[in-house]
Amino acid sequence: MKAIALISGGLDSALAAKIVLEQGIQVIGLFAKTPFLKREPAVKISENLGIPLHVVETGEDYLNMILHPVFGYGKALNPCIDCHIFFLKIAKELMVKEGASFVVTGEVVGQRPMSQRPETIKLIEREAGLEGLVLRPLSAGLLPPSRPEEEGWVDRKKLFAIKGRGRKIQLSLAEKFSLKDYSPPAGGCLLTEPLYARKLRDLINYGEFNTENINLLRIGRHFRLPHGAKLILGRDEAENKFLVENQKNWLVMEALEVPSPIGLFRGSAEDLLFAVSILLTYSDAAGSGRVKAGNTVMEARAMDKGEIEKWRI
Numbered sequence: 001m002k003a004i005a006l007i008s009g010g011l012d013s014a015l016a017a018k019i020v021l022e023q024g025i026q027v028i029g030l031f032a033k034t035p036f037l038k039r040e041p042a043v044k045i046s047e048n049l050g051i052p053l054h055v056v057e058t059g060e061d062y063l064n065m066i067l068h069p070v071f072g073y074g075k076a077l078n079p080c081i082d083c084h085i086f087f088l089k090i091a092k093e094l095m096v097k098e099g100a101s102f103v104v105t106g107e108v109v110g111q112r113p114m115s116q117r118p119e120t121i122k123l124i125e126r127e128a129g130l131e132g133l134v135l136r137p138l139s140a141g142l143l144p145p146s147r148p149e150e151e152g153w154v155d156r157k158k159l160f161a162i163k164g165r166g167r168k169i170q171l172s173l174a175e176k177f178s179l180k181d182y183s184p185p186a187g188g189c190l191l192t193e194p195l196y197a198r199k200l201r202d203l204i205n206y207g208e209f210n211t212e213n214i215n216l217l218r219i220g221r222h223f224r225l226p227h228g229a230k231l232i233l234g235r236d237e238a239e240n241k242f243l244v245e246n247q248k249n250w251l252v253m254e255a256l257e258v259p260s261p262i263g264l265f266r267g268s269a270e271d272l273l274f275a276v277s278i279l280l281t282y283s284d285a286a287g288s289g290r291v292k293a294g295n296t297v298m299e300a301r302a303m304d305k306g307e308i309e310k311w312r313i
Helices: 011-021 040-049 060-067 080-098 118-128 168-176 194-205 211-215 237-245 269-281 305-311
Strands: 002-006 026-033 053-057 102-104 221-224 230-233 251-255 263-266 288-293 296-301
Touching (some): 002 080, 011 026, 011 040, 011 102, 011 168, 026 080, 040 053, 080 102, 080 118, 194 211, 230 269, 251 269, 269 288, 269 296, 269 305
Parallel strands (some): 026 053
Antiparallel strands (some): 221 230, 230 263, 251 263, 251 288, 288 296
C-alpha cells in the first residue's frame, strides 16, 4: 500500500506522514515548488523520515491562479482554498503515476480559518477530484471517515483529533517521533505575510508579476518612485551579492567613494536621480556623493530617511 504525502517542511505535514508510516504504509513525499515556499525544509524533513521526495515545479498556471483565485484571498494575498485544490490536483497525478491509493496532508481542523474548516475541507476534496481519498491523520477523529479508514488501509483508532491553532500536542508528537529540522509555524507561505503581500500587490498593480520579479521580493528594501520606477537596495553583503547575480534587465547602482548598498533600478529615467539620492541615503555618504549607475556617474545628495519613507513599499 502506497500513499502520497504533501510535505511543506512544517511540523504538521511531517507528523502526518510519520503517523501513516507507523502503520506500515509506504509514503512518497511531494513538494510543489513555488516562489513563496522554501524547498530546503521539505528536503530535510523527507530525509529525517526516510522517504523519497518528488519536487514538482509550478509554472504560469500557478501564478495565474494566484492572480485570479476562484475562492478569493485570506487576510493578505493568500488564496488558500485555491492553493490547496491546486496542490491536491498535483498529488492526484502523482498518485496515479506511482500506483498509490490515497493522499496524506497535515491539515488541522480550525488551524487556518479560511481553508481548514470541515465544510471547506470537503469542498477542496471535491474540486480536486479526490473525494474520500485524502487522509488527515492529525484531525481524522473530527472528520467523517475517509476511504482509507473505511477500507481498513489505516487504523482510525491510531489517528488523532487535534483542532485549533495550538501546537502542544504536535510538539509532543515530534519529540516522540524524534522529528527535527521542521520549519517554525511562522516560517511557511510568504503569501500570508502582510508586508510581503504588499510588495507582491505592487508588482501586480504595475504589471510586473512574473517569476523573475517575485524572486527578488525576499531581498532588500523596495521602493516605488514618483514616476513608477522600481528601486531595490541590498541590506547587507549577502543581499548585495544576490542582487549583482540577479541583475538581468536592471540598471546596477553603487556609490563610488563610500561603502553603500547595491541598487537595482528599472523604469522611468525621470526617477533615476531620485534613486541615486535614496541609495546615498543608505550609504556612508555625508551630504553629497557620486554613484555609478550602469556606465554613468551621477552626483546627488543624501536625504533624510523620513523624506523617502513614503516611497518605500
